[in-house]
Amino acid sequence: MRKISHWLCDVTLLDKRLQIQFQRNERIVLMSRNEVRLNDNAGADKRMLVEDAMAENYKYPAPLFARKVSVEQFAKNIAGKLNFTAGGDIAALVKRLGGTIVIGSTSPEDQESGSIIARSLSDFTIFISEFTSIERDRFTIAHELGHLLLHLPKLQKENPSSVMRATRFVDERDDVQQRTEWEANWFAAALLMPEDDFKRIYPLGESEAQAFFKVSRSALSARAKSLKLI
Numbered sequence: 001m002r003k004i005s006h007w008l009c010d011v012t013l014l015d016k017r018l019q020i021q022f023q024r025n026e027r028i029v030l031m032s033r034n035e036v037r038l039n040d041n042a043g044a045d046k047r048m049l050v051e052d053a054m055a056e057n058y059k060y061p062a063p064l065f066a067r068k069v070s071v072e073q074f075a076k077n078i079a080g081k082l083n084f085t086a087g088g089d090i091a092a093l094v095k096r097l098g099g100t101i102v103i104g105s106t107s108p109e110d111q112e113s114g115s116i117i118a119r120s121l122s123d124f125t126i127f128i129s130e131f132t133s134i135e136r137d138r139f140t141i142a143h144e145l146g147h148l149l150l151h152l153p154k155l156q157k158e159n160p161s162s163v164m165r166a167t168r169f170v171d172e173r174d175d176v177q178q179r180t181e182w183e184a185n186w187f188a189a190a191l192l193m194p195e196d197d198f199k200r201i202y203p204l205g206e207s208e209a210q211a212f213f214k215v216s217r218s219a220l221s222a223r224a225k226s227l228k229l230i
């Protein structure tokens with residue numbers, strides 16, 4: 001098992017890179033569902049992006065084997081750096097990082113979930129399903145940001161020209177793939193439902209908590225279990 005300290009230096013580096021990106025990033029396209037539906041050009045962009053994406057030779061993310069507590073702390077640090085608070089606008093966060101959100105999928109296997117194609121920390125596309133709720137989309141986006149921030153630096157350290165593609169579809173018999181997904185889920189849960197806020201809000205009631213964090217009921221329950229509140 002690799003030591004988390006090995007990755008912590010990357011995290012410091014990453015924070016610096018992110019700060020630089022905020023200042024220079026103007027090249028942003030962000031489409032809401034309605035924009036995609038109403039705007040033919042946006043639809044054309046989407047098709048182009050998908051076709052372009054399919055032409056690449058991808059690498060799949062590998063796990064860091066970081067402990068859950070370390071991944072959660074990392075998410076907390078990132079949220080602090082990016083001024084992202086509970087219930088915040090995750091699409092705006094993607095935009096600030098330089099990413100694009102596309103409604104659609106890169107292959108039939110992730111039509112109902114989500115995926116990410118990342119060329120660099122400031123050049124990535126997150127694909128979300130046409131068929132899911134906003135609350136579920138928020139978790140999907142946060143999950144894909146987990147892959148970006150946790151797994152892309154490792155992949156590109158080994159091979160700088162690697163393009164990463166991650167999908168929510170994994171082979172459940174494959175422990176390594178599963179581990180990678182857990183790490184992205186831990187990141188997403190901690191980003192969207194910070195522990196301190198969660199311990200304060202969750203006891204007020206599930207509906208209140210769901211409205212506050214803007215997550216699905218299942219994401220809320222999973223976080224409550226993880227924090228041993230139920």
Ligand SMILES: [Zn+2]
Nearest residue numbers: 167168181184
């Ligand atoms: Zn994933």
